[in-house]
Amino acid sequence: MKEIKHFINGEYVGSASGKLFDNVNPANGEVIARIHEAGEAEVDAAVKAARAALKGPWGKMSVAERTEILHRVAAGITARFDEFLEAECQDTGKPKSLASHIDIPRGAANFSVFADLVKNVPTEAFEMATPDGSGALNYGVRRPKGVIGVISPWNLPLLLMTWKVGPALACGNTVVVKPSEETPSTTALLGEVMNAAGVPAGVYNVVHGFGGNSAGAFLTAHPDVDGITFTGETGTGETIMRAAAKGVRQVSLELGGKNAGIVFADADLDKAIEGTLRSAFANCGQVCLGTERVYVQRPIFDAFVARLKAGAEALVIGEPNDPKANFGPLVSHKHREKVLSYYQKAKDEGATIVTGGGVPDMPQHLAGGAWVQPTIWTGLKDDSPVVTEEIFGPCCHIRPFDTEEEAIELANSLPYGLASAIWTENASRAHRVAGRIEAGIVWVNSWFLRDLRTAFGGAKQSGIGREGGVHSLEFYTELKNICVKL
Numbered sequence: 001m002k003e004i005k006h007f008i009n010g011e012y013v014g015s016a017s018g019k020l021f022d023n024v025n026p027a028n029g030e031v032i033a034r035i036h037e038a039g040e041a042e043v044d045a046a047v048k049a050a051r052a053a054l055k056g057p058w059g060k061m062s063v064a065e066r067t068e069i070l071h072r073v074a075a076g077i078t079a080r081f082d083e084f085l086e087a088e089c090q091d092t093g094k095p096k097s098l099a100s101h102i103d104i105p106r107g108a109a110n111f112s113v114f115a116d117l118v119k120n121v122p123t124e125a126f127e128m129a130t131p132d133g134s135g136a137l138n139y140g141v142r143r144p145k146g147v148i149g150v151i152s153p154w155n156l157p158l159l160l161m162t163w164k165v166g167p168a169l170a171c172g173n174t175v176v177v178k179p180s181e182e183t184p185s186t187t188a189l190l191g192e193v194m195n196a197a198g199v200p201a202g203v204y205n206v207v208h209g210f211g212g213n214s215a216g217a218f219l220t221a222h223p224d225v226d227g228i229t230f231t232g233e234t235g236t237g238e239t240i241m242r243a244a245a246k247g248v249r250q251v252s253l254e255l256g257g258k259n260a261g262i263v264f265a266d267a268d269l270d271k272a273i274e275g276t277l278r279s280a281f282a283n284c285g286q287v288c289l290g291t292e293r294v295y296v297q298r299p300i301f302d303a304f305v306a307r308l309k310a311g312a313e314a315l316v317i318g319e320p321n322d323p324k325a326n327f328g329p330l331v332s333h334k335h336r337e338k339v340l341s342y343y344q345k346a347k348d349e350g351a352t353i354v355t356g357g358g359v360p361d362m363p364q365h366l367a368g369g370a371w372v373q374p375t376i377w378t379g380l381k382d383d384s385p386v387v388t389e390e391i392f393g394p395c396c397h398i399r400p401f402d403t404e405e406e407a408i409e410l411a412n413s414l415p416y417g418l419a420s421a422i423w424t425e426n427a428s429r430a431h432r433v434a435g436r437i438e439a440g441i442v443w444v445n446s447w448f449l450r451d452l453r454t455a456f457g458g459a460k461q462s463g464i465g466r467e468g469g470v471h472s473l474e475f476y477t478e479l480k481n482i483c484v485k486l
């Protein structure tokens, strides 16, 4: 059986404890590999390697040299596209048709985009008057923050891990990554690409394991980690913030959501249906930006529900290699238990189940997979947990509204504030409503349309900080002001 080891100081190493755990393919329930679980010793070795690399060749490189290497990393991912695709789809069960368009290309782009960005970013300068008349000049320089701890989730494993590692390395930091225990493979494979691209040993390190009382907690508690970036559940974000408080380390947190889609009666219905189908069901609903609450203006409510139902029922459920499949399993049986508990709750609370609500019949060879049906409900109260809590599954609740004011109030009614999608052909309304939605990201007549130069992150309990474009520099560098008296 294949073993997945840590990547420390440029080498793959096993755990001294000999502790390993299973890596399971959620499409069929088969164990595909055994993963080494890091103890404190491995985490400490990884952090030490990262610190040494920062003081060594990586820290001494010019921006031009560093960014040239990062372009080679991007090219290395692209050159081994099929291996990354296979590994990602085995870990997550997601359709190759999806991962080949989103996950793997973004894994490469996250290095090339930030390599280009740091070469071209300007700095600030202020001339000032002084009492003696000679003046002074202030200018800012950015320096790497140091050793960055990266805790990444399982829903878009390569995409979200490189979304952090790309800018971190472009800014001259070194990293220790703890990928999700569910999806370690592409993070592990990236070590080979780093070596081949000439990334010095110790710049990119990977430790595997779980969160609490395991590699995740050991990494976030390590006193020699200078900053921690995390994507995942809000509760986990709070735990990580507490760990980071010791030693006053900065955090960048992209946390949970319960995002609202608002469909006005003047929307282009074809566009709104296509976008909402993606925002509710893409990646089996396991996207933090996804729409689990849909508010539809009353005159088009029935038509919208009927068309979304037809679209959900036309999704093709299947394994990653099935070229027709556009809907895969959930990431694990543990996560399926959570999602199905909400399906049950919706039933218990008297929801109208428009479609789905259970587990699909799958052929024998996929019967061990973590499958659920795409599900749509109507008729639940606004305070139902199904409507207020992040389910992170392929499901949404649709509710009618009458006025613009009511829609805004409903959208803003929860403590989350990650993303929202507004569907209307009235540009004035689009601007007006978008400006009042309490979220870090608002799409108008689109969903998941991403320009990597833009600010990305959540308001309220959906996170702290913004990453993307120059905003990533705020977290991955220290801005130092130098004041020169002339």
Ligand SMILES: NC(=O)C1=CN([C@@H]2O[C@H](COP(=O)(O)OP(=O)(O)OC[C@H]3O[C@@H](n4cnc5c(N)ncnc54)[C@H](O)[C@@H]3O)[C@@H](O)[C@H]2O)C=CC1
Pocket: 151, 152, 153, 154, 155, 178, 179, 180, 181, 209, 210, 211, 212, 213, 215, 216, 217, 220, 231, 232, 233, 234, 236, 237, 239, 240, 254, 255, 256, 257, 287, 288, 335, 338, 390, 391, 392
């Ligand atoms: N992108 C997102 O917004 C994601 C949201 N979730 C949500 O979180 C729920 C639970 O899923 P989990 O996989 O348990 O998510 P999680 O947020 O707990 O895990 C994400 C990462 O954090 C690590 N982690 C967990 N506890 C930690 C700790 N105490 N210290 C350091 N690292 C820690 C995990 O090992 C994993 O690498 C899901 O049902 C979903 O609602 C899960 C994954 C991604």
Ligand SMILES: O=C(O)/C=C/C=C(\O)C(=O)O
Pocket: 155, 156, 160, 163, 231, 232, 254, 286, 287, 288, 289, 450, 456
């Ligand atoms: O950066 C992106 O394009 C996508 C981000 C998605 C998440 O952060 C998520 O699903 O957790």
